[in-house]
Amino acid sequence: MNYIEVDLLVEPDFSEILMAELGEIGFESFVESGDGLKAYIQEDDFDEHAVQELVAKYRDFTSITLSWKSLERKNWNEEWEKSYEPIEVGDQIRIRATFHLPDPKFKYDLLVQPKMSFGTGHHETTWLVMNAQLDLVHQGLSVMDVGCGTGILSILAAKLGAASLLGFDIDEWAVENTVENFEMNELSCGTEVFQGTIDDVPGIWTFGGILANINRNILLAEIHKYNAHLEPGGWLVVSGFYETDQADIEHCALQNGLKIRRSDTRNQWACVVFEK
Structure with missing residues (x-):
């Protein structure tokens, strides 16, 4: 599966808004720069008309230049690594690629192979979930990672003491990337990763934590x-x-017998922790 790289030249103040909008129409990964934003989506999911409509909506407020190109799978790493920088979540978590040196001041050092999978830490929601994980008990729990992307949330769960991990994603390459990242981080707990959805998880399997x-x-x-x-x-x-x-989201969870434990927001994105 090839990816489409959309390059938007726009004022930095509009990058966050455009990321949020693009995320709603299927874009998975983003790289910000001083000149604007690059966004990535699987070729089969790319809707040129939807992107053009989105850009037109904001042209009354700012100047936007739009272009895109197809990236063959073999070129994904090369393109992504050009812009990938380590991500810090508070003062405890640092997500880095193997070509970055570790920083000993961070308690949790997480390694990723920065491919075109969602969840390398650059997106606000990945940051929010990881920040929430720091306040949750993981020790000895079985943890399920729904739509695991790079597996970065599961990796943190393991470092926080999870006894076993189950991750799944509908994207084949996300599954491959998760397995690779698990191996790079030398996780000591039991792990299983598959391509599929929640409907493929056996009904008798239960978890102490779900991401x-x-x-x-x-x-x-x-x-x-x-x-x-x-x-x-x-x-x-x-x-x-x-x-x-x-x-x-909260109403749906409450209707299903869950209670709200805490919530957080970051640049218009939200995260909620529920308890059963």
């Missing part, structure tokens, strides 16, 4: 399924939606 950084529509459709796999007293962390959608 679901996806999007509003999938969350609303699947929260009841996550709840069915969640052990009593277990936690569910959800993100991938705007602040404006938070009320809908």
